[in-house]
Amino acid sequence: MASSLRQTTRFAVFGVPMGMLTRALEQTPRPITLPYLLAQGGRPGEPPTPDVILRSAKYTQQELPVRLARRVRQFYSLPFIVGTNPYIQEVARLYASSFEHLSEIKPIETLEDNDHFVNELQKLVDDHAEVVPTLSRGFMECGEYMDSVKITNFLNAALHSRIGIRIIAEQHLALTATAKSSRNTDEMSPVRLTPTSVGIVDTEMAPADVIRQSSEYVRALCEATFEMAPEVVLEGQVDARTMGIPVHLDYVMTELLKNAFRATTETFLAARQAKKGPATITPITVTLASTPSHVSVRIRDAGGGIPPESMAHIFDYAYTTVKSGGEDANSAGGEDITDVSAGAMQSSMGTLAGLGYGLPLSRLYLGYFGMSSLDIVSLWGHVRKAHD
Incomplete structure (x- = not known):
């Protein structure tokens, strides 16, 4: 035996x-x-x-x-x-x-x-x-x-x-x-x-409702970190419906909005310190568009874009442009970021600077069923005004 x-x-x-x-x-x-x-x-x-x-x-x-x-x-x-x-x-x-x-x-x-x-x-x-x-x-x-x-x-x-x-x-x-x-x-x-749900799947998911929930959470994070935050403006076909898993969309929107909130707020604070730029922080605009086959969500922010040298790396794991102290690092790891978890929690609510897995994971979530994609377009150096 x-x-x-x-x-x-x-x-x-x-x-x-x-x-x-x-x-x-x-x-x-x-x-x-x-x-x-x-x-x-x-x-x-x-x-x-x-x-x-x-x-x-x-x-x-x-x-x-x-x-x-x-x-x-x-x-x-x-x-x-x-x-x-x-x-x-x-x-x-x-x-x-x-x-x-x-x-x-x-x-x-x-x-x-x-x-x-x-x-x-x-x-x-x-x-x-x-x-x-x-x-x-x-x-x-x-x-x-x-x-x-x-x-x-x-x-x-x-x-x-x-x-x-x-x-x-x-x-x-x-x-x-x-x-x-x-x-x-x-x-x-x-x-x-709900009348439209089967387990975690919602046959008539309302993206606008999920986006509002994500926005409220990220806004609280941003205010805790910077003591201010931009508004989120929803526009377009806000009554659009689609089949999906709300918790997945919530994760993706939270990650994307964390980037948008942080970049917009930091750009505004830098402009105010330099005594130039708008007098108030520019809102983040989320536009929904619906077709018979899919729903598109576009996020526009006033964060000044992504540096050209960083664009090729935005979907790399552990790549982040934020040091543990908050300033840009343009690094995928190494001496600038010694503790990725500390960087994620750089203040009491500092998850605005995440693990560097936000974008690649968001792309995996959206593409899991082979029906969605994530595209990032950067206008480097352009600071969007409220009327843009």
């Missing part, structure tokens, strides 16, 4: 038995699409039935270990000196542990089985909340040991997969929560069921 146990644990990857990992790697993950999520989740605005919950649970239980196993293999393929970095090791072992825990759960056959499963699923979501900043620390420390193109390719694959894992997990958690709250009206659901 002891000999058998040693045999099964001798060959392991980040603590996971090799045989368990190999079996999962023999399977292929199924593509995630919005229509598929809707078809699996029931009718919009209606609480999921027990059959829907069990179908979603079985799909989630089958799909997540396959995706987690591929991430474990991806971390195992890193160069030795990179893979032994403590931050990267931490994330790799987290993926391995999550894979092992989910793989060992017995097949879900009843709603009681699902209750146990969602507890493990919620733990996975919570445990993986800090994966991005932890990875960013690791790769900043290992930049000299791995080609920047290879780092970008690794992170694109890892973070794209992370989005898919979270979509699957959060969709099932949302369906289960709304089903429970419909059976027990005294139980508060963390997910609000």
